[in-house]
Amino acid sequence: MRIIEKELERLDTENLEQANRDAMRVESEIRQLLILIDEFSRKPTPELGKSSENVKERFCLLSRKQLISLGTPDKSRPHDFLRAVSMTLDALGGLTQRQVLHINFFFKEDFKPVGKKINEISSIISGGAGVTDHHKAVEMNMKLASMQNKKKLTENSIAACEAELRNSEGRSVPGLPRHPDTNSLNAVESKVSSKKQEIDSFLSVQKTLKKYLYVSEVREPVVELYIESPSSALIADENLSVLEHLSRAAELARGGKIENDRKLEIIVNAAPYLRKSREELAGLLKNLELEKKKYFDELELFENSIKERAGMLSDRENKMKTLEKTVKSEKEELDAVSRGIDRTSAELLLLVSRILDANVIL
Numbered sequence: 001m002r003i004i005e006k007e008l009e010r011l012d013t014e015n016l017e018q019a020n021r022d023a024m025r026v027e028s029e030i031r032q033l034l035i036l037i038d039e040f041s042r043k044p045t046p047e048l049g050k051s052s053e054n055v056k057e058r059f060c061l062l063s064r065k066q067l068i069s070l071g072t073p074d075k076s077r078p079h080d081f082l083r084a085v086s087m088t089l090d091a092l093g094g095l096t097q098r099q100v101l102h103i104n105f106f107f108k109e110d111f112k113p114v115g116k117k118i119n120e121i122s123s124i125i126s127g128g129a130g131v132t133d134h135h136k137a138v139e140m141n142m143k144l145a146s147m148q149n150k151k152k153l154t155e156n157s158i159a160a161c162e163a164e165l166r167n168s169e170g171r172s173v174p175g176l177p178r179h180p181d182t183n184s185l186n187a188v189e190s191k192v193s194s195k196k197q198e199i200d201s202f203l204s205v206q207k208t209l210k211k212y213l214y215v216s217e218v219r220e221p222v223v224e225l226y227i228e229s230p231s232s233a234l235i236a237d238e239n240l241s242v243l244e245h246l247s248r249a250a251e252l253a254r255g256g257k258i259e260n261d262r263k264l265e266i267i268v269n270a271a272p273y274l275r276k277s278r279e280e281l282a283g284l285l286k287n288l289e290l291e292k293k294k295y296f297d298e299l300e301l302f303e304n305s306i307k308e309r310a311g312m313l314s315d316r317e318n319k320m321k322t323l324e325k326t327v328k329s330e331k332e333e334l335d336a337v338s339r340g341i342d343r344t345s346a347e348l349l350l351l352v353s354r355i356l357d358a359n360v361i362l
Contacts, residue, residue, distance in 0.1 A: 059093035203230035
């Protein structure tokens, strides 16, 4: 390899003047490329490419740093500058082959001026190299260095993906939350039901009230409500106006106008009991509403926790699948690059052997 490098240095010296012209031209084109990259970075990301926006941002940021770091060509060593540019272009933005596909697919039209300028610069470099065996060796050596750099980038990318995959596999997911119990709610519902049954039983004079309305030939909404549901009517009847109607019904019964019901007199004289029962039922109904709200709030939290957990599991699974695909793809790419390095090394060995008319060992 030392012999090859010395021979390439000799070739560089012979072509110094042309190389300086090429280097100055390439430097000018790089300034234009930086402008195009800036314009590309400012263009809005299409909706389809949102998921790859970070690839675009990383390319623009890293490629600017790479191109700016090239500096200006040294007139005494223009070939070094041209080689550095060639290697930089081959690994511009630190993109893997998969990420290059992302750029070309999601940002094809926006990226087209940048890609065109990169090709123009590459053409200047390759065009200046000529077609002689000597120049082919220079090109091949540059290509080999570029491929080795690409291999290193791909290896680093695989290592990063595998590390992230291990982290994803080891990341814990919240356990299943406990479903809220209905014990408190059931207890209050039972008390409400029991109290309603007690009131409905005590005020079970619906038959008498129907006859009262029939004989009175009037429509009394309160009485009709008591006929339908005594406990519900009692909650609505804050002033216990039903007692007045029951007193009239008792008078009608004493006059023989309607059938007598022994419970009428008891109910008429039970105002304190009805008030107390009404207060107790109202309190129980209020507690019932509070317990319902508490239960359904807890149920909503439970269901949200289940959805969140399912979402986390799904996201982790999708992320791991993506990482696994990426690792597989980049390992295949790494194999291809490694084979390319071996092939190019062998070709360079044969070419330099022919140039030097000697057996060269890399």
